Amino acid sequence: MSRMSDYIIGQEESGNIDPAEELHPQEPNIGIEIDDSVPIPTHLLERSNLNSRFGHLPFDSLEVGSSFPMRELSEKEFTALRARVSRANKKIDGQFALHTESREEGMINARVFRIE
Secondary structure: OOHHHHHHHHHHHOOOOOHHHHHOOOOOOOOOOOOOOOOOOHHHHOOOOHHHHHOOOOHHHOOOOOEEEEEEEOHHHHHHHHHHHHHHHHHOOOOEEEEEEEEEOOEEEEEEEEOO
């Protein structure tokens, strides 16, 4: 470690400098204005009804090689299902995959597999 590094670490430890401020000094917001009068588009506020339609999905009951179908999903429901599969991969033992079986007239048929 260099003497400069020792000096900076010593200053941090003694509370004389904040390393976050040294690395990223606060600069004024130049050229960006905040608008509070523009209404939020309704498609951003709409939530999927995946939870109310299907409730708890049986990720924890799947064995390796088993699956369950999800039929006639809207785009928003399919997006919500993708998020739930992703969360299951992080929180539940095992590995899950989402397969799109068909897309017809705005409706999506999918299947969730346990692959590990």
